[in-house]
Amino acid sequence: QVQLQESGPGLVKPSETLSLTCAVSGLSISGPYYWGWIRMPPGKEMEWIGSMIHTGTTYYNPSLKSRVSISMDTSKNQFSLKMSSVTAADTAVYYCSRRPGYFFDYWGQGTLVTVSS
């Protein structure tokens, strides 16, 4: 059974860096698929953040590209998100997912990150 589990601080201060990790079980992240992050701010639509494949190729949402970095640790079968200079607008539920094509087939349950001092 494939499971994705997000983890990380639920509260981040403005201007600091948000860091989240997604632990994957039941499937190797070294396979020929992209893995990445999606978020849903309260009351707003979901927003794709970015995706990465184990070869190192990454794709980011152009609106977030300057602040976002996705990395992978294949030895731990997990991947991570870093988002710098966060503001209240970055408050959202963050989901990790697998992107085998132009869709997302496996998702985590999501983790709420609140940006507040």
Next chain:
Amino acid sequence: QSALTQPPSASGSPGQSVTISCTGTSSDVGGYNYVSWYQHHPGKAPKLLIYEVTKRPSGVPDRFSGSKSDNTASLTVSGLQAEDEANYYCSSFAGDKEIFGGGTKLTVL
């Protein structure tokens, strides 16, 4: 590109059919056959229902079907069941990113 447009709510009685629309532009929904649909029960992981407009992953009942006409994609849920009550989101490739709709809350009366 802005978000895709979905009706905020839809409803139907058990056994009935409901169709949820997802309207975009020629730069996203109309330009690519890469529309997907997701079912989301709050607090749980979203579930892929439809990808590439009409394809169903294994394990998804054939009560769920997708279609597209010009810039509007649609998800039809036939034979409504109580467990279909959830939020439904569409997504489309938009050239340099994926974009999503605002979601439709489906109520089974």
